Amino acid sequence: MDLILSDIHANLHALRVVLKYARGRRIERFIFLGDLVGYGANPNEVLDEVRALPNTWIIRGNHDRACAFEDGDPYFSLPARLAAAWTRVHLQPDHQAFLKALPSNALKVDEDFVIAHGTPGDEDAYLLQARDALHAFDAFEGPLCFFGHTHLPGLFELDEAGGSLAFHPLRSGEWRSLKQGCRYLINPGSVGQPRDRDPRLSFLAYDRRRRRVKLLRLDYDFGAAAAAIRAAGLHVSLADRLAIGI
Ligand code: ZN
Numbered sequence: 001m002d003l004i005l006s007d008i009h010a011n012l013h014a015l016r017v018v019l020k021y022a023r024g025r026r027i028e029r030f031i032f033l034g035d036l037v038g039y040g041a042n043p044n045e046v047l048d049e050v051r052a053l054p055n056t057w058i059i060r061g062n063h064d065r066a067c068a069f070e071d072g073d074p075y076f077s078l079p080a081r082l083a084a085a086w087t088r089v090h091l092q093p094d095h096q097a098f099l100k101a102l103p104s105n106a107l108k109v110d111e112d113f114v115i116a117h118g119t120p121g122d123e124d125a126y127l128l129q130a131r132d133a134l135h136a137f138d139a140f141e142g143p144l145c146f147f148g149h150t151h152l153p154g155l156f157e158l159d160e161a162g163g164s165l166a167f168h169p170l171r172s173g174e175w176r177s178l179k180q181g182c183r184y185l186i187n188p189g190s191v192g193q194p195r196d197r198d199p200r201l202s203f204l205a206y207d208r209r210r211r212r213v214k215l216l217r218l219d220y221d222f223g224a225a226a227a228a229i230r231a232a233g234l235h236v237s238l239a240d241r242l243a244i245g246i
Contacts, residue, residue: 001025001026001027001028001205001206001207001208002027002028002029002030002031002205002206002208003018003022003027003029003030003031003203003204003205003206004031004033004115004146004186004188004203004204004205004206004213005018005030005031005032005033005188005191005203005204006032006033006034006035006061006117006146006147006148006149006151006187006188006189006190006191006203007033007034007035007061007148007149007151007189007190007191007192007193008032008035008036008037008040008046008050008190008191008192009035009036009037009038009039009040009063009190009191009192009193010036010037010038010039010040010041010042010043010046010087010192011039011040011042011046011191011192011193011201011225011242012040012041012042012045012046012049012225012228013042013220013221013222013224013225013228014191014192014201014220014222014225015046015049015050015191015192016049016220017201017218017219017220018191018201018203018218019049019053021216021218027055028055028208029055029056029057029109030050030053030054030055030056030057031056031057031058031109031115031146031206032050032056032057032058032059033059033061033115033116033117033146033147033148033149033188034058034059034060034061034062034063034064034117034123034148034149035061035062035063035064035117035148035149036050036058036061036064036099037063037064037067037087037091037099038061038063038064038066038067038080038083038084038087039063039079039080039083039192039193039229039234039238040192040193040225040228040229040234040238041225041228041229041231041232041234042228043067043087043090043091043095044090044091044092044095047091047092047095047098047099051095051098057107057109057115058102058103059102059103059104059105059106059107059115059116059117059123060099060102060103060104060117060123061117061123061148061149062117062118062123062124062149063080063084064099064102065099065104065123066080066081066084067084067087067088067091067096067099068088068096068099068100068102069100070088078235079234079235079237079238082234082235083234083235083238086232086233086234104117104123105117105118105119105120105121105122105123106120106121106139106140106145108142111142112142112143112144112208113142113143113144113145113146114140114142114144114145114146115145115146115147116136116140116145116146116147116148117147117148117149118147118148118149119132119135119136119139119147120136120139120140120145120147121135121136121138121139121140122139123149124149125149126149126150127147127149127150127156127185127187128150128152130156130165130167133156133158133165133167133185134165136156136185137156137158137183137185142183143178143182143183143184144178144183144184144186145184145185145186146186146187146188146204146206147185147186147187148187148188148190150187150195151189151190151193151194151195151196151202152187152189152195152196153169153170153187153188153189153196153202153204153215154167154168154169154170154186154187155167155168155169155170155176155184155185155186155187155213156168156184156185156186157179157182157183157184158182158183158184158185159179159181159182160181160182160183161181170204170213170215171215172200172215172216172217173214173215173216173217174214174215175207175212175213175214176212176213176214177210177211177212178211178212178213180211186204186213188202188203188204188215189202189203189204189215189217190202191203192225193241193242194245195245195246196245197244197245197246198217198245199222199242199243199244199245200217200218200219200220200245201217201218201219201220202215202216202217203215203216204216222242222243223243225239225242226239226240226242226243227239229242
């Protein structure tokens with residue numbers, strides 16, 4: 001089984017719950033879809049944990065880019081821009097070098113699937129609607145792409161033979177089988193800053209042999225993560241949003 005993790009955003013409290021889940025289970029690969037840092041108060045500790053894991057596949061997200069490079073994102077909102085500047089100042093140099101060296105969109109993990117941050121064609125694009133998904137399906141080969149960036153979990157299923165494209169929400173704790181002959185774009189949601197009005201952290205288990213995925217929503221101490229954001233002097237909106245999942 002692989003774990004698919006996206007948008008941790010320097011939220012150590014959330015990441016530790018995921019790593020606790022992973023302990024004692026046979027996890028073959030840890031796959032990260034970008035935005036390890038940015039917004040949250042613990043970028044160094046998150047990178048310590050991520051870099052210590054075995055069998056990782058990691059691509060950068062737009063926040064990793066903005067936290068690694070001075071001119072990484074001129075289009076950020078004010079809280080995001082301030083958080084990126086704060087992270088650049090506080091990141092240990094070796095972690096900053098690690099972020100700079102991360103591969104950008106998109107990465108082929110094996111014959112079965114690719115990973116992307118925004119979409120396979122554009123790390124900054126938000127894949128929200130069916131028409132976005134149609135473009136995204138054109139930008140990769142093969143049956144499956146995991147993507148992040150929107151922080152919204154769910155699955156687009158393209159049946160080319162049947163001529164249909166559908167979005168399906170995913171229910172926590174339920175396996176969903178991937179159909180032979182269909183292609184998929186699947187978002188695991190966000191570990192560190194969920195935005196679907198459910199504050200529980202979100203990630204995905206992928207069972208390659210049985211071709212199925214399971215969304216996992218777990219409780220974590222978002223109050224402690226918010227307190228760390230306030231104590232660091234980051235924008236207060238970044239703390240407040242964690243309790244309501246926006
Ligand atoms: Zn993000």
